[in-house]
Amino acid sequence: MTEPYLSIPLDDQAATTLRDSGLRPAIVDTADDATFDAWLSAEARGFHARQPSAASLAQQRELLRHRRTTGVYDDSIPSPVAPVGTVSSWPAPLTVPGPRAVESWLISAVTVAPTHRRRRIASALLPAELRTAAALGIPVAALTVSESTIYGRWGFGPSAFSSVWTIDTRRAGWVGPTTPGRLSFTTPAEFVETGRSLLARQNAARAGEVGLSDYLSDRTMTPLEGAPDADKYRLVRYDGPDGEPEGFVTYTITEDDSDFTNATLDVVALVATTAAANAALWRYVIEMDLVATVRAHTRGVDEPLPWLVRDIRGAKVTNVQDHLWTRILDVPAALEARAYETAGSIVLEVDDPLGFAAGRFRLEVGADGTARVQETTDGADVSLPVGALASVYLGAPSVAGLAAAGRIEGDALALDRLFRTAVPPRLSSWF
Numbered sequence: 458m459t460e461p462y463l464s465i466p467l468d469d470q471a472a473t474t475l476r477d478s479g480l481r482p483a484i485v486d487t488a489d490d491a492t493f494d495a496w497l498s499a500e501a502r503g504f505h506a507r508q509p510s511a512a513s514l515a516q517q518r519e520l521l522r523h524r525r526t527t528g529v530y531d532d533s534i535p536s537p538v539a540p541v542g543t544v545s546s547w548p549a550p551l552t553v554p555g556p557r558a559v560e561s562w563l564i565s566a567v568t569v570a571p572t573h574r575r576r577r578i579a580s581a582l583l584p585a586e587l588r589t590a591a592a593l594g595i596p597v598a599a600l601t602v603s604e605s606t607i608y609g610r611w612g613f614g615p616s617a618f619s620s621v622w623t624i625d626t627r628r629a630g631w632v633g634p635t636t637p638g639r640l641s642f643t644t645p646a647e648f649v650e651t652g653r654s655l656l657a658r659q660n661a662a663r664a665g666e667v668g669l670s671d672y673l674s675d676r677t678m679t680p681l682e683g684a685p686d687a688d689k690y691r692l693v694r695y696d697g698p699d700g701e702p703e704g705f706v707t708y709t710i711t712e713d714d715s716d717f718t719n720a721t722l723d724v725v726a727l728v729a730t731t732a733a734a735n736a737a738l739w740r741y742v743i744e745m746d747l748v749a750t751v752r753a754h755t756r757g758v759d760e761p762l763p764w765l766v767r768d769i770r771g772a773k774v775t776n777v778q779d780h781l782w783t784r785i786l787d788v789p790a791a792l793e794a795r796a797y798e799t800a801g802s803i804v805l806e807v808d809d810p811l812g813f814a815a816g817r818f819r820l821e822v823g824a825d826g827t828a829r830v831q832e833t834t835d836g837a838d839v840s841l842p843v844g845a846l847a848s849v850y851l852g853a854p855s856v857a858g859l860a861a862a863g864r865i866e867g868d869a870l871a872l873d874r875l876f877r878t879a880v881p882p883r884l885s886s887w888f
């Protein structure tokens with residue numbers, strides 16, 4: 458049986474707008490290899506990536522067929538087979554504070570050919586994705602972004618930030634705990650099912666993470682066709698003292714030909730379902746012989762590394778940036794889906810020019826942290842645009858900054874007390 462999200466037709470409004478501009482939007486038949494290959498190649502071109510090889514196209518066809526795939530075609534150009542606009546989307550659970558899960562609409566592969574940029578193609582496609590998600594009854598949309606200046610205009614807000622680390626291994630030194638488990642090399646072939654289930658467990662336990670498709674899970678363990686350094690991938694698992702798997706790290710090492718002791722280790726993914734696994738895997742990479750520098754990206758902003766090393770300045774955060782962006786489409790469903798760490802009541806006035814989330818809502822949180830949300834005519838305690846609501850939705854400490862910027866008006870402290878969580882949200886993958 459076809460999933461409802463795959464059979465839902467093209468959004469009428471976007472189709473009309475694009476046709477009025479001489480373009481032809483279409484849902485791509487991902488079972489048709491030639492059409493799908495042209496779409497995949499156009500997407501790669503849109504991100505300035507290499508033209509995918511035949512092997513890469515075959516792999517992507519296999520792994521990405523489950524996505525709702527949209528192309529925008531310009532039949533007036535000499536080679537109209539390649540779309541001039543692309544987007545793909547699919548439903549997945551988003552972990553919210555509790556931890557609990559809310560159904561979300563993940564949007565990816567948003568590209569417009571440089572030859573057709575700034576003709577409002579993305580402006581037709583993005584609201585169409587939101588209407589499609591709303592029609593499916595999905596209360597939240599989410600994406601990871603190439604640029605942080607694009608999606609705010611459609612009501613998205615940055616909801617989880619990520620950090621990049623550069624560790625001088627000799628300076629940092631290890632003072633973290635000695636862990637009771639066991640490390641060993643493995644291979645994607647023997648570990649993939651275990652790895653997938655570790656990722657699922659890790660991600661279900663942390664607000665901001667999403668449920669990963671096999672494609673997204675597997676690329677944390679095994680390089681995709683054509684990935685640079687594919688032959689350098691190493692995969693090490695950590696099993697607890699009872700022999701149960703608790704995490705893994707995938708990494709590459711690049712040697713310095715002029716100095717054997719100056720190699721750089723790049724962490725592809727470090728996945729942990731326990732604090733012991735997190736510590737053991739960090740220790741493993743930091744204490745690697747011949748490695749002077751360890752680099753890791755897409756970590757949480759609360760990574761415990763500074764407390765695990767002897768010299769805090771040997772483990773530097775070299776970047777913190779917005780990573781997960783969410784868009785609330787149904788305020789009661791989204792806010793009721795998460796848990797809250799304190800009881801209370803607040804009336805929110807939400808401004809949403811696209812209409813999905815606009816209104817005034819009373820959020821009442823009981824002693825057990827469960828919320829009830831209803832439309833109300835009571836006076837608002839707080840007024841905010843839908844993008845600001847997205848930025849506080851998952852518990853990030855963003856209220857004060859948004860209030861300072863004038864984007865949250867009213868009792869910001871009360872909002873912060875209710876929404877903020879002790880552990881900030883994190884998304885440790887790209888989609």
Ligand SMILES: CC(=O)SCCNC(=O)CCNC(=O)[C@H](O)C(C)(C)COP(=O)(O)OP(=O)(O)OC[C@H]1O[C@@H](n2cnc3c(N)ncnc32)[C@H](O)[C@@H]1OP(=O)(O)O
Pocket residue numbers: 503504564565566567568569570573574575576577578579580581600601602603604606607610
């Ligand atoms: C979830 C993801 O896939 S993230 C990946 C996003 N894609 C990329 O980065 C690939 C390279 N960029 C592109 O393909 C295109 O520039 C896109 C998709 C970002 C925008 O497509 P376009 O069709 O040119 O955008 P469109 O003409 O609809 O412009 C809409 C608005 O966004 C603005 N805008 C478009 N691109 C950008 C940008 N890169 N940065 C900031 N603003 C932008 C436009 O100025 C316009 O603003 P306005 O509504 O205030 O007038």
